[in-house]
Amino acid sequence: MTSRQINRQWLLARRPEGAVKPTDFVYNEVPLPTLGEGDVLVRTLYFGYDASQRIWLTEDGGYMPPIQLGEPMRTMGIGQVVESQNTEYEVGDLVEGFMSWQAYVIARSDGPMPLRKLPKASYPLSWNLSVLGVAGLAAYFGVTEVLSVTPEDTVVVSAATGATGSLAGGIAKALGAKKVIGIAAGPEKCRWIVEKAGFDAAIDYKNESLVERLKELCPNGVSAYFDNVGGDTLDALLLHMAPQGRVLICGAMSSGYTDVQIQGPRNYMQICTQMLTVKGIHLFFYRDRLEEGAAHLACLLAEGRLGVEENVFEGFEKAPELLPTIFSGKKPGKLLLKVGEPV
């Protein structure tokens, strides 16, 4: 067999207990699969890293079927079509969507989110997995439609150096929000939030009192909170929301997304007494509008109103070792692994 006929893959070897470890995966080689009716064979070029991947590793799987032992690890990815039994995709097409840690994947267009054909654009290919991928799209629909941020708003974003959080703040600023505040750990990240990501202020929750800083920065309360972390941060914010404020639940990073029972917001009765509106964002509900969102984001980028921060590693062999750094990562922006070049 030539290398073209061998597929390299990283399989789930054991279900992680607590934090995910590189040794929870095992390397494997198998012959390339044969295509069925409607199938598309895609050579993978980029893998995107996302905290959701930890959820898919639980017994329950969360909002998707769990990844089974012996299966390749699921990922969002960019790839290029090398063989097609589907009239919608041609050889050479660049695509983005659900893939797995394999050199070649069979991708389908009938999953929970369609395989998106990428436009021939002047911007870097990797952007389709960061600012124009799930992180950017969740930030975009979350800020514009779910929170409906306006110039009247005082916005707070947690995990503000994360792929989604940093863009949420940037999009809120682009919409003219009066004040946008990011929460992150450590002075370095907080500097980045203000100097690079365009937030008005940052709160270093590791070294400052979140409560005191919220009082100081938002004396009239927070009107819109973009929550990526849950836990104690969400509880603190619930106590500092302005009457009839809005909260967007986008993630619960503080939980680590393990099988351990998540901590519910103990101050949730503020929803009642302050008449808050708490909503979620999940891109499965926007499956028909992903291209519209990406097009709007591309405009903001072209106008220089939004920045891009990527953290790109290279080499198929690194796939498992990068996954834990999603929760411990010290660098801002979207974590990506480049595994191939388009032709």
Add this chain to the structure above:
Amino acid sequence: MTSRQINRQWLLARRPEGAVKPTDFVYNEVPLPTLGEGDVLVRTLYFGYDASQRIWLTEDGGYMPPIQLGEPMRTMGIGQVVESQNTEYEVGDLVEGFMSWQAYVIARSDGPMPLRKLPKASYPLSWNLSVLGVAGLAAYFGVTEVLSVTPEDTVVVSAATGATGSLAGGIAKALGAKKVIGIAAGPEKCRWIVEKAGFDAAIDYKNESLVERLKELCPNGVSAYFDNVGGDTLDALLLHMAPQGRVLICGAMSSGYTDVQIQGPRNYMQICTQMLTVKGIHLFFYRDRLEEGAAHLACLLAEGRLGVEENVFEGFEKAPELLPTIFSGKKPGKLLLKVGEPV
């Protein structure tokens, strides 16, 4: 002094630990107060009982200043104006609003909710404290405006024999909701929900599996949930909401409203993955629309589309002993204490 010049009152003697007890209050007599500018002296006729009263007894007080030791216990009430230094109120006017466990109270119109002048109506005076009072108004604005129930909806109401819950179900039916299900404890209450309160079905959470019954009765999920209890019931419902369903947080009866830290909804990430909308209802935000709400409710009552269930006791001396039964009460409907007759 004549009895007219003596004021009888029940004062907070000690802050309750856990469940409130009658002995947490002490009887007292004082001379009648002198009116200041803008004051109105009201002879009390009815006291309404509400779980919120337990919150006001905590150190923190919740959404209102806590009741201090030695102060008369706060209550919603109906009374009649006997003296007025306020041009808005005349002697003889019947009023409803924040009062306290006293024979005479000085009422003001500048509190968080205005003292409402009651219309000369054909219905019983007590209705102004039950179906046309805070219980009915929270149900009314909650169902019509916050949940925006339509004929498409499958509605679930917890604490469905409570003053608010039973009316929430009745109003949802009046709006034509496809299916309205109540949750309560025991077969007797469940029978009442269906036979008297007009719900389509009831779940006896003490003797049936809430989860199994929800699956059976709402195979496509619950589109609108009116939550009066929080705790495990809210968590079970979060797992059974239809995609993009709505949840109204109106109360957290299961917590007992003590100083003990409340249990947050552990399944709150369903808000994210199912894109739920969770909102609160608090009548302070409707202070300018209470009469509008009461007028609409009076129409529903006049048309026979809504029932009234009251549980009326009599005698000023009973004020403290009825309070604990709010949490343990076996009878459906609004708990009221009659302490006087209008003249």
